[in-house]
Amino acid sequence: MLTSDQVRCFHQDGFLALPAFKTDGQMAALRARAEQLVEAFDPASSRTIFTTNEQVRAVDRYFLDSATRSSCFFEEKAFDAEGRLKQAKALSINKIGHAMHDLDPVFDTFSRGPALHGLAQDLGLAEPQLWQSMYIFKQPGIGGEVGWHQDASFFDSTPISVTTFWFALEDATLQNGCLWVQPGGHRGPLRERFVRQGDAVRMDKLDTTPWPDRTTAVPLEVKAGTLVVFHGLLPHYSAPNRSAQSRHAYTLHVTDARTVYAPTNWIQRGADFAVRGFV
Numbered sequence: 001m002l003t004s005d006q007v008r009c010f011h012q013d014g015f016l017a018l019p020a021f022k023t024d025g026q027m028a029a030l031r032a033r034a035e036q037l038v039e040a041f042d043p044a045s046s047r048t049i050f051t052t053n054e055q056v057r058a059v060d061r062y063f064l065d066s067a068t069r070s071s072c073f074f075e076e077k078a079f080d081a082e083g084r085l086k087q088a089k090a091l092s093i094n095k096i097g098h099a100m101h102d103l104d105p106v107f108d109t110f111s112r113g114p115a116l117h118g119l120a121q122d123l124g125l126a127e128p129q130l131w132q133s134m135y136i137f138k139q140p141g142i143g144g145e146v147g148w149h150q151d152a153s154f155f156d157s158t159p160i161s162v163t164t165f166w167f168a169l170e171d172a173t174l175q176n177g178c179l180w181v182q183p184g185g186h187r188g189p190l191r192e193r194f195v196r197q198g199d200a201v202r203m204d205k206l207d208t209t210p211w212p213d214r215t216t217a218v219p220l221e222v223k224a225g226t227l228v229v230f231h232g233l234l235p236h237y238s239a240p241n242r243s244a245q246s247r248h249a250y251t252l253h254v255t256d257a258r259t260v261y262a263p264t265n266w267i268q269r270g271a272d273f274a275v276r277g278f279v
């Protein structure tokens with residue numbers, strides 16, 4: 001799949017953008033299916049969960065259960081002071097997560113196949129395991145910021161192997177909140193670890209190395225259809241979307257089965273819903 005130059009760039013910079021990886025038809029199919037999932041989602045059933053501060057435990061439960069579901073999460077700025085949606089439901093959802101790749105045939109088709117398997121091999125993921133899928137809407141006007149983080153905080157393994165597959169489903173620009181990355185930043189330490197203990201989750205601070213800022217990071221303005229792959233230690237971030245254009249993206253988080261997946265990671269799979277690869 002990749003030239004030796006592309007593999008070298010990935011290891012040097014910690015990321016690689018592959019334009020035109022997906023066709024318009026493939027993206028349209030995923031987008032239509034995401035729209036259907038949102039349409040089927042009843043906001044009344046979970047509005048209190050997202051709008052009442054005292055209900056932290058209910059939020060945690062909804063979040064933890066989403067590990068094996070296709071759950072909709074609202075944008076933080078979706079509601080007014082009375083807890084009513086300020087815009088249509090379809091323009092209020094921040095993301096769908098986190099198991100569509102294993103639950104839904106359309107997402108499954110988009111998430112798998114020989115091209116992705118071959119790419120994973122070239123990136124050093126000999127036995128890829130797809131733990132998580134997210135359909136990210138980055139809605140016009142209210143799309144929330146995603147703060148600086150490293151995905152290895154959420155998908156820890158020994159040694160670290162998590163690699164992110166980030167598909168632009170629309171053009172990602174500075175205006176609508178494209179990704180920012182720190183080239184070479186994957187050679188730095190893991191700063192935080194998201195730990196699950198039973199039904200509780202917490203973020204442990206591991207290292208005080210500061211996060212990059214816009215002087216050391218670069219924006220990844222990419223066209224729809226581009227696949228960006230990045231190393232699990234690469235610091236990345238996306239700004240709020242205050243523009244009139246949405247910025248849909250789809251991500252997969254993938255580890256290598258030859259590494260030891262941490263039992264404290266928040267997503268775990270048993271034999272009844274086994275983690276699978278790209279083929």
Ligand SMILES: O=C(O)CCC(=O)C(=O)O
Nearest residue numbers: 136146151164238249251
């Ligand atoms: O798409 C974004 O805004 C952020 C995505 C991200 O951080 C991730 O997939 O790890």
